[in-house]
Amino acid sequence: MDKQAPQVRPNRPNVLGSASTFSAALPFLALLLVGISFPLFGGGYWGVIATRACVYWVLVSGLNLVVGFGGQIAIGWVALLTLGAYTTSVLVAGNVTPALPPYLALAIAAAVGAVFGLIVGLPALRLRTFYFAITTLGFATIVTQVALAWQSVTGGGVGVAGPVFPEPFSSQWGFYYFCFGLAAICTWMTANIAASRFGRALTAIRDAEVAAEASGISKSALLGTVFLFSGAVAAVAGGLFASLQSYITPDAFTLDLSILFFIAILIGGRGSVLGPLLGTILLTVLPEFAAPLVAWSTFLYAVLLLVIVLAIPGGIAEILDFKNRRPLESDRAIVPRPDLLGPLLGAAPDAGTLTLEQVSLSFGGVQAIDGLDLEIRSGQVHGLIGPNGSGKTTTLNVISGYYAPKRGAIRLNGAPMPGHGLHRRAHMRIARTFQTPRIVGSASVLENVMIGGTIDGEGTFVESLLSLPRHRRDEAMLRDTAMLALAAVGLERLAPVRADRLQHSELRFTEIARALMLRPVFLLLDEPAAGLSAEEIGRLGAFIRAIAQAGTGVLVVEHHPDLIFDICHHVTVLNLGKILAAGTSAEIRAHREVVNAYLGA
Amino acid sequence: MVESIVSTGLAIGCIYALIAITYNVMFSASRVFSFTAGTLGMLGGVLGSLFIARMGLPVAVGFLLALVGGAVFGIVTEIVAVRPVLKSLDQHLYVLSTLALALMVQQFTAIEWSTEPQPFPRLFDIARGGFDQQFWLPMLACAAVIVGLELLYRRTLIGHAFLAIAEDNFAARALGLPERSLRMASFALAGVIGALAGFAGGEMLLAFFANAPMLTFYGFVPVALGGMGNNRGAVVAGLLLGLFQQAANFLVGGIFASVAVFAVFIIVLLARPEGLAGVTLPRRV
Numbered sequence: 001m002d003k004q005a006p007q008v009r010p011n012r013p014n015v016l017g018s019a020s021t022f023s024a025a026l027p028f029l030a031l032l033l034v035g036i037s038f039p040l041f042g043g044g045y046w047g048v049i050a051t052r053a054c055v056y057w058v059l060v061s062g063l064n065l066v067v068g069f070g071g072q073i074a075i076g077w078v079a080l081l082t083l084g085a086y087t088t089s090v091l092v093a094g095n096v097t098p099a100l101p102p103y104l105a106l107a108i109a110a111a112v113g114a115v116f117g118l119i120v121g122l123p124a125l126r127l128r129t130f131y132f133a134i135t136t137l138g139f140a141t142i143v144t145q146v147a148l149a150w151q152s153v154t155g156g157g158v159g160v161a162g163p164v165f166p167e168p169f170s171s172q173w174g175f176y177y178f179c180f181g182l183a184a185i186c187t188w189m190t191a192n193i194a195a196s197r198f199g200r201a202l203t204a205i206r207d208a209e210v211a212a213e214a215s216g217i218s219k220s221a222l223l224g225t226v227f228l229f230s231g232a233v234a235a236v237a238g239g240l241f242a243s244l245q246s247y248i249t250p251d252a253f254t255l256d257l258s259i260l261f262f263i264a265i266l267i268g269g270r271g272s273v274l275g276p277l278l279g280t281i282l283l284t285v286l287p288e289f290a291a292p293l294v295a296w297s298t299f300l301y302a303v304l305l306l307v308i309v310l311a312i313p314g315g316i317a318e319i320l321d322f323k324n325r326r327p328l329e330s331d332r333a334i335v336p337r338p339d340l341l342g343p344l345l346g347a348a349p350d351a352g353t354l355t356l357e358q359v360s361l362s363f364g365g366v367q368a369i370d371g372l373d374l375e376i377r378s379g380q381v382h383g384l385i386g387p388n389g390s391g392k393t394t395t396l397n398v399i400s401g402y403y404a405p406k407r408g409a410i411r412l413n414g415a416p417m418p419g420h421g422l423h424r425r426a427h428m429r430i431a432r433t434f435q436t437p438r439i440v441g442s443a444s445v446l447e448n449v450m451i452g453g454t455i456d457g458e459g460t461f462v463e464s465l466l467s468l469p470r471h472r473r474d475e476a477m478l479r480d481t482a483m484l485a486l487a488a489v490g491l492e493r494l495a496p497v498r499a500d501r502l503q504h505s506e507l508r509f510t511e512i513a514r515a516l517m518l519r520p521v522f523l524l525l526d527e528p529a530a531g532l533s534a535e536e537i538g539r540l541g542a543f544i545r546a547i548a549q550a551g552t553g554v555l556v557v558e559h560h561p562d563l564i565f566d567i568c569h570h571v572t573v574l575n576l577g578k579i580l581a582a583g584t585s586a587e588i589r590a591h592r593e594v595v596n597a598y599l600g601a
Numbered sequence: 602m603v604e605s606i607v608s609t610g611l612a613i614g615c616i617y618a619l620i621a622i623t624y625n626v627m628f629s630a631s632r633v634f635s636f637t638a639g640t641l642g643m644l645g646g647v648l649g650s651l652f653i654a655r656m657g658l659p660v661a662v663g664f665l666l667a668l669v670g671g672a673v674f675g676i677v678t679e680i681v682a683v684r685p686v687l688k689s690l691d692q693h694l695y696v697l698s699t700l701a702l703a704l705m706v707q708q709f710t711a712i713e714w715s716t717e718p719q720p721f722p723r724l725f726d727i728a729r730g731g732f733d734q735q736f737w738l739p740m741l742a743c744a745a746v747i748v749g750l751e752l753l754y755r756r757t758l759i760g761h762a763f764l765a766i767a768e769d770n771f772a773a774r775a776l777g778l779p780e781r782s783l784r785m786a787s788f789a790l791a792g793v794i795g796a797l798a799g800f801a802g803g804e805m806l807l808a809f810f811a812n813a814p815m816l817t818f819y820g821f822v823p824v825a826l827g828g829m830g831n832n833r834g835a836v837v838a839g840l841l842l843g844l845f846q847q848a849a850n851f852l853v854g855g856i857f858a859s860v861a862v863f864a865v866f867i868i869v870l871l872a873r874p875e876g877l878a879g880v881t882l883p884r885r886v
Binding site: 073075122123126127128129130131133134135137138139141142145146148149255259266295296298299301302303305306309310313 | 634681682685686692693694696697698700701702704705708709712814815817818821825854856857859860863866867870871874
């Protein structure tokens with residue numbers, strides 16, 4: 001955007017440099033070589049197995065974004081394979097329309113799949129996990145039943161011939177290379193998404209939904225896009241599957257297949273592309289080595305699923321993650337560098353004032369806040385204190401759009417803010433942290449911080465899919481800004497580390513770094529000092545002061561009176577949802593009622 | 602025809618309602634929806650047919666053994682698929698662990714029992730009539746379970762303990778209630794109810810492994826529509842579902858009946874995610 005390039009570049013650890021990009025791509029390159037040269041050592045039947053693995057992967061690669069990254073438990077994705085297979089076959093056979101060329105039919109199937117992917121997926125936006133799982137399961141059953149009943153089009157139980165792709169893809173190896181090529185493209189595209197702001201946003205929705213929304217990520221828009229993509233590739237896989245089978249009946253699309261796709265992702269590990277790819281190959285090939293067990297394959301998949309869930313929830317990807325097994329330094333100190341806030345936040349325009357006027361909110365019979373007036377000015381630190389249950393966090397939640405106030409108004413420079421809509425607050429540059437840090441544990445610290453800047457990316461989903469220049473510019477910008485934010489809070493050495501390996505205090509500073517990515521005009525901190533050592537609290541105080549000096553208005557909810565009186569220009573004391581006292585730090589410190597009710601003698 | 606729709610619809614509806622209660626009993630004790638609910642129904646039918654038709658045991662013995670089988674599977678579910686993942690309820694791992702267990706039992710049944718539907722024995726040696734035992738048995742079972750649960754929850758100490766656990770797990774534990782044993786007892790109870798559903802509906806549904814996913818889905822519809830944990834809502838929704846499905850079956854044909862049920866389910870849920878009789882819970886920050 002309009003931010004100048006940061007003047008101060010912190011030392012970047014080399015883990016993110018080109019050497020590591022290469023080592024990350026190495027397994028993919030190896031698989032690519034094996035895939036290309038496969039016809040040299042495998043023949044006949046193995047060619048069919050290899051083709052099948054490619055076809056499955058085309059579907060799984062898309063489903064991986066839904067399940068592995070987005071965390072949506074879509075069990076019945078075989079429905080989209082069925083849909084794609086029948087659409088392609090029926091169009092090529094000419095049962096309803098004049099016979100179409102196979103490529104056109106495949107493209108139409110992709111479009112149909114995209115639409116149905118969206119339809120099957122949409123309930124995920126409204127429903128709880130188990131409900132969504134059941135609806136996808138129900139959909140899978142329905143599609144098969146329709147295929148069976150709609151005889152004039154699908155041939156019913158007798159089935160329909162699959163499409164044959166013209167030369168050079170009509171021979172066995174020709175068709176293999178066609179499928180392999182598509183599988184390779186899908187791998188590349190989903191890996192691009194995985195490494196983009198969209199991939200990170202998906203994992204944020206999965207593991208820290210509230211934080212994702214507070215960072216301005218719209219769950220419905222993002223998941224909708226992913227469902228479109230995933231539905232399209234699943235339908236393409238269906239078309240290929242029909243061609244590979246050469247003849248399809250509804251029996252070919254059992255739920256077992258759906259379970260295979262799903263388990264391939266979980267074995268591989270959530271939030272990885274390589275893991276599910278290996279998982280797909282493993283599950284396709286495994287039954288071939290154990291011919292007597294073929295009848296038991298679904299049973300074995302189920303056992304595998306149970307073992308993974310109970311024993312290794314991280315899957316193959318976690319086992320292969322050697323980098324994060326190296327021990328971290330034990331005595332790490334967080335030393336923030338307030339001097340970096342200038343380049344990070346840029347020259348903040350005077351944002352004016354955020355006002356709450358007579359705001360009230362009740363939950364059932366409990367009056368959480370009652371007629372609250374509050375004024376947060378840019379460039380100042382405003383403290384909000386009070387005993388537990390006095391309405392501090394609720395106030396913060398009202399400001400960040402989590403709850404709509406029952407009465408009263410919130411105004412930004414006099415203009416009323418819409419009552420509801422968490423993710424819209426980020427676009428007004430209002431950022432927040434949480435009482436318990438909301439972090440994506442399986443992502444690196446750097447990626448977590450980059451999530452905070454999601455709305456500043458300019459490229460679209462399709463641009464990221466194809467790794468077009470705008471996507472690469474976004475990524476470079478987000479990475480540089482995030483490194484700067486991490487350097488500012490004093491955590492740049494931990495940038496490549498998995499976030500769930502961090503100490504509590506480090507998570508708090510990570511959250512602040514993530515919030516700073518928004519270049520907030522107002523920053524809401526919910527008990528930032530909880531769980532910090534005295535030394536860390538001192539540094540935190542100085543850092544918050546510096547954030548305000550850079551022009552941001554800060555609201556701090558805290559229980560540490562010393563910190564509050566040290567750093568706040570204004571303090572509001574709440575009790576039972578009402579204002580007990582408000583004034584400058586000095587005034588509050590001397591306020592008799594406050595001392596009696598809250599601070600103690 | 603109307604008579605046939607009503608008797609079949611109510612009978613099927615009772616089976617759905619019982620599976621829904623199975624879901625609810627497990628949910629109340631653990632906050633977990635388990636994919637094994639339909640599997641329990643399937644097991645009731647298969648075990649009944651195994652003990653009575655194949656092994657030739659007396660009906661009463663076969664009935665008791667089928668219920669014991671359900672209780673055992675309920676307890677196994679709790680130990681294998683629920684307890685290990687309760688610590689991380691927010692990660693929804695239970696969806697996967699219970700699905701895995703349900704699939705294992707379903708596949709095992711398909712391979713070791715039969716992949717084709719097997720006949721279920723007639724329980725009472727009376728002539729087939731208009732209002733046959735295959736219709737009134739599920740209704741009787743449903744009524745017995747409703748009355749039994751009501752008595753259990755209102756009149757007995759262990760019933761009060763169940764309610765306490767369902768209401769507030771932490772508070773109940775703080776009071777010294779043996780939460781783990783109560784949860785296992787709940788799952789055993791759910792197992793009995795699920796097996797009873799399959800056993801009572803055996804003649805209609807037959808002893809067929811694929812009844813498991815069918816009942817898992819149609820048994821969940823009343824849970825979703827009636828509001829989770831709400832048994833009365835589940836019974837009403839279950840009966841309505843049975844009637845609606847049978848009516849659609851006769852009027853537009855079986856396939857489109859399934860499509861209609863599915864469409865209604867989705868539309869109602871999207872309009873009211875908390876169910877027709879449920880209440881919304883505020884999200885927590």
